[in-house]
Amino acid sequence: MAFLNYILRRLAFVLPTLFGVSLICFVLTYMLPGNPALVKAGPFATSEYLQEMEKQMGLDRPVHEQYFRYMSGLLRGDLGESASTGRPVTQDFLQRLPATLELTFASLLIAVIIGIPLGVLSAVHRDTIIDHVGRVVGITGVAMPSFWTGLLAIYVFFFLLDVAPAPLGRLGSGIAPPETITGLYVIDSLLTGNWQALRSSLYQLMLPAATLGFSVMAPVARMVRSTMLEILESDYIKAAWAAGLPRRTVIYGDALRNALIPVVTILGIVFGFLMAGNAVIESVFAWPGIGNYAVTALMTKDSGPIQSFVLFVAVMYVVVNLLVDIVYGLVDPRIRLR
């Protein structure tokens, strides 16, 4: 019962946050220089047509009315129109979202699979060569901008070694996408047993996911390392050694189980970072996701998609952090049971 309460309390925090996010999004767009009506009307529009367009878009109304209009649209799932594609932004978004999610989850998975063991090894072999190598790898990942590592990876693995595919989207040429179930090609081709699409999509995913995963692996590894160091000094780990538990149980059972609790928090932050970091990487790898869409919109000063992208990333961030709080409660009995 206490846990249900905990979740409800977390939820109560989410609503005001989302409201704040939408408000900031609106204000930013409102204050942005440039006239959205001008973009939509085109460079050769007459001033009468421009005025007509402004009226149609509600830009001649007072600011609070504009906000009300924007919010009521938002609540109906209406994010406005993209001036360049001429389609509703919501539609464009939903079409591109699975690509972004697939890339994000894959990167997160790579960051976790490499980052956690790396952090544990660094802590257990503190101040040895293993720890130093882990540190250098981690710092390199953080210090190098991901578009640069992405380009470098393409140059080395595609151009020089030819072990990676051309950075051109989610599937190799001539491969049909699998039947849509979740929209994630890897999952869908697995579910439908479409091995050709599975292989191709994994192959295409490999390089961009590794690039992004590499950039966020370090915070995960560092967090695991520092909490592990602290926990390895704790009374209950000393007690575990004194009780004759095998090394593997002490480190990967007793210690890591506790160390993973703060790591869940870091994963929430990393997820947000990935959503934003996607924009650049998707452009580098011609990945048809929402990041790529937003960058294209930015080039053409298409305000609808940009505004929606910012809003979407912010909302995802809030939602993921809510999930983090819930998972936190699930893994930590001190929160779940009081």
Next chain:
Amino acid sequence: MTNLLDVADLTVHFQSDAGAIEAVDHINFSIRRGEVVGLVGESGSGKSVTSFAILRLIRRPGEIKSGSVRFDGVDLATLSEEQMRRIRGAKIAMISQSPRTALNPVIPVGKQISRLFRLHEGLSARVAEKRMLDMLDLVRIPDPRRRAGQYAHQLSGGMCQRIMIAMALATSPRLLIADEPTTGLDVSIAARILDLLRELGAKTGAAIMLITHDLGVVAEICDRVVVMHAGQVVEAAPVRSIFHAPAHPYTRALVGSIPRVDRDVAMTPIPGSVPSLLNPPPGCRYVSRCDHATDQCRVARPPLESRGQDHDVACYYDIGRQTGGVAA
């Protein structure tokens, strides 16, 4: 029959930037089978380090510099890490001084006990569970089945200590090291924990090494006492001798610092504090706090010598001869 535990010439150093900290310096003591021995001294006198050294759990920057620990006739230093691991928890168990933080916060307490049965005795999950519940019953935890599923933060301090005792005694160890087992507990609960320890020790035939700074606790349950000061053993004697005829000035000071209500004697605190163990001078480490210190004490460390039946003292000054013992 050989002693259960023989600690001979044990020295443990901790390397620091300023030099070696001589936490435990050439100590000698023994524990017989089934005996309750108190290891007494102020904070920083090396009691806990000694217990970790016995279990070979001293880690960097600490290091066992010399000496041997013989347990059941076997020199523990000669064992492989895997053989040593089989002794920890199974033959020599430990109760730590902070029961709540010594329990893993994310594992139900019952599982922390039952897994020891599976590990050290190879029992099946079902039998281990049953033995665990028996153990909780033995340490008098009410409603064991419900408590077993709970986590440390849901239990009181006294309850956590009972769990720790159950954990330590689960695999019938020959030696139980109890490091300040009653610190942080209410007086009445502390007394019950001590009773329980003594009773279960007697029942299972386990010897108990009780680490404490509380002579009241010592008087209550110990057979023999080893007094440590600044990493050295200064006196070892049966509990009666310690209280009625303490020979070392430090032991006398410890006994004199017990508040007493039955007699109109002011309690005297011990002057000064434990001296720095960083590159200490060669002589007796009590010299700066001692009323009887001579030049000899400053130059050479007094050896631990026998002063009669089962009574060893490391002091040049013979209190027994001077005062004829402390009347009590």
